[in-house]
Amino acid sequence: MLLSNSGYMLYILDRIIDIIYFFLFFQQRNRKSKQTTLQSCLKSIKGEKVFPIDAEYTSDIIDANTRVTFKPAVIIYVANINDIQISVKCATKLQTGIIARSGGHSYEKYSTGGRDGVIVVDVTNLNGISINSKKKTAVIGAGNRLGPIYYNLSQKGFLIPAGSCPSIGIAGHALGGGYGFYGRKFGLASDNIISIDMINAEGNLTTANAKQNSDLFFALRGAGGGSYGIVTSITFKLSPIPEIVTSFIFDYNISNVQQVFDAVHKFGAKLTKDVTFAVVISSTEFQLLGTYLGNNQSARETMQDITTSTNPSAQFIEESFFESVVRWSYVSVDAVRDPFYNSSSFKAKSFFVKLPGLSKAGIQSITNFIQNQPCSSFAMFDLFGGGAVNSIAPNATAFVHRDELYGIQLYSTLTGQVDVCLNNLKSFGVEFQKNYTSQFSYQNYIDRDLVGWKHKYYGSNFRRLVNIKSKYDPENLFSFPQSIPVKEN
Numbered sequence: 377m378l379l380s381n382s383g384y385m386l387y388i389l390d391r392i393i394d395i396i397y398f399f400l401f402f403q404q405r406n407r408k409s410k411q412t413t414l415q416s417c418l419k420s421i422k423g424e425k426v427f428p429i430d431a432e433y434t435s436d437i438i439d440a441n442t443r444v445t446f447k448p449a450v451i452i453y454v455a456n457i458n459d460i461q462i463s464v465k466c467a468t469k470l471q472t473g474i475i476a477r478s479g480g481h482s483y484e485k486y487s488t489g490g491r492d493g494v495i496v497v498d499v500t501n502l503n504g505i506s507i508n509s510k511k512k513t514a515v516i517g518a519g520n521r522l523g524p525i526y527y528n529l530s531q532k533g534f535l536i537p538a539g540s541c542p543s544i545g546i547a548g549h550a551l552g553g554g555y556g557f558y559g560r561k562f563g564l565a566s567d568n569i570i571s572i573d574m575i576n577a578e579g580n581l582t583t584a585n586a587k588q589n590s591d592l593f594f595a596l597r598g599a600g601g602g603s604y605g606i607v608t609s610i611t612f613k614l615s616p617i618p619e620i621v622t623s624f625i626f627d628y629n630i631s632n633v634q635q636v637f638d639a640v641h642k643f644g645a646k647l648t649k650d651v652t653f654a655v656v657i658s659s660t661e662f663q664l665l666g667t668y669l670g671n672n673q674s675a676r677e678t679m680q681d682i683t684t685s686t687n688p689s690a691q692f693i694e695e696s697f698f699e700s701v702v703r704w705s706y707v708s709v710d711a712v713r714d715p716f717y718n719s720s721s722f723k724a725k726s727f728f729v730k731l732p733g734l735s736k737a738g739i740q741s742i743t744n745f746i747q748n749q750p751c752s753s754f755a756m757f758d759l760f761g762g763g764a765v766n767s768i769a770p771n772a773t774a775f776v777h778r779d780e781l782y783g784i785q786l787y788s789t790l791t792g793q794v795d796v797c798l799n800n801l802k803s804f805g806v807e808f809q810k811n812y813t814s815q816f817s818y819q820n821y822i823d824r825d826l827v828g829w830k831h832k833y834y835g836s837n838f839r840r841l842v843n844i845k846s847k848y849d850p851e852n853l854f855s856f857p858q859s860i861p862v863k864e865n
């Protein structure tokens with residue numbers, strides 16, 4: 377029987393609907409059966425497992441940055457090392473990706489996989505801190521956040537240097553570097569690591585230190601976030617906290633921007649290591665913020681060259697070490713001891729600048745950018761020059777950035793004209809790096825759009841990192857969009 381034109385169209389439409397229906401049906405069945413297989417493989421895990429069907433799933437995939445979202449196959453709040461071993465074995469068996477999450481601050485949400493369908497091993501419950509005051513060491517569980525670490529160590533008279541945001545996880549942070557307000561004196565968090573325990577791609581507990589698996593030890597101190605295995609604990613060398621510190625805040629008018637950078641370029645790298653500071657240009661403020669490890673009087677004398685030549689409205693505040701930690705966290709003391717996320721949608725770019733510092737045109741260019749960007753933005757210039765980070769050879773650990781005067785983080789909070797802000801940031805970042813800065817960026821401010829990231833994050837260490845990856849994880853089990861690959865290209 378011949379069908380009329382419209383009858384024929386209806387017939388075709390009907391068949392298309394059937395095909396779509398069957399496709400969705402099989403896809404769902406496939407998904408369900410994959411989930412059942414995964415559930416049964418993970419059944420002996422002691423920690424809590426959160427699957428996409430669970431009520432907590434939606435909130436549990438929200439981390440520090442809400443700009444990106446990935447949908448993991450499961451989030452496992454591992455209770456112990458054995459849980460990680462089971463997770464790794466299941467990921468291998470079922471050929472599912474697997475990734476570690478510590479504090480969830482990855483700028484690109486790589487700790488939820490950087491793609492959908494991955495097993496997330498959340499190490500929050502591995503939160504022991506064991507301090508050996510005699511040896512001046514601490515074994516810190518990979519699930520600890522910086523706030524409680526600063527608090528617990530300082531209670532016993534010790535510190536490790538690290539960043540200022542209390543909710544950052546120690547593992548993601550220290551495995552990529554970790555710089556903060558005590559960094560010119562004590563270096564990076566990663567520079568203070570003595571030993572690392574990690575579950576490798578075979579599901580075995582491995583120790584990396586100067587004597588055991590020293591190649592892995594090299595890689596984990598700067599390129600360790602997510603690429604080589606799941607770190608369970610890190611042993612740090614401790615430093616005694618100073619008896620007193622002086623925090624200082626210099627306020628300027630943005631019209632003095634060149635004058636302030638002239639002083640930073642001239643005096644910054646010559647300052648005693650007891651000083652660490654950052655210059656911050658935001659849409660509303662222009663400040664130099666820092667810490668001096670000593671009393672108020674010495675702080676004023678130490679900073680005199682800069683204050684005399686820039687004439688700020690200056691405050692010097694003498695306080696305890698932990699009070700300064702709380703100050704630079706910009707949250708309450710309770711929120712330092714027991715941190716929580718302050719999630720927002722953001723995007724950032726990272727640059728490094730060598731001596732003699734940015735040119736006048738470079739300073740003007742970044743200042744103009746911040747003032748004209750429609751989203752609230754800031755640039756933070758962290759002084760490295762003359763400090764402990766620069767006294768280590770670039771090939772001693774995977775952290776290659778050892779010859780920089782300062783690192784710059786350019787950060788936009790994405791509200792309002794989000795696409796315009798993102799595009800502006802992207803194109804500005806490319807031009808600014810090409811014209812004014814060194815060709816490097818900080819791997820802890822990871823940026824999926826960064827062209828040439830292998831060189832920019834790891835420089836001359838990259839080839840060595842690839843070789844180590846191919847030795848310890850030849851099947852590339854631990855992978856995400858900017859993980860260390862098993863082959864150079």
Ligand SMILES: Cc1cc2nc3c(=O)[nH]c(=O)nc-3n(C[C@H](O)[C@H](O)[C@H](O)COP(=O)(O)OP(=O)(O)OC[C@H]3O[C@@H](n4cnc5c(N)ncnc54)[C@H](O)[C@@H]3O)c2cc1C
Binds near residue numbers: 545820
């Ligand atoms: C608000 C904010 C403030 C910041 N301030 C600073 C600062 O002052 N100084 C500074 O240096 N950096 C700073 N950072 C950057 C921060 O150091 C990085 O984002 C860091 O990677 C976060 O670690 P995390 O454990 O919290 O994040 P996660 O997202 O959990 O992890 C980051 C990466 O490390 C991997 N990883 C996590 N846990 C493990 C593990 N157990 N084993 C192996 N790999 C693991 C993840 O897979 C991921 O690839 C800041 C970030 C934010 C969002």
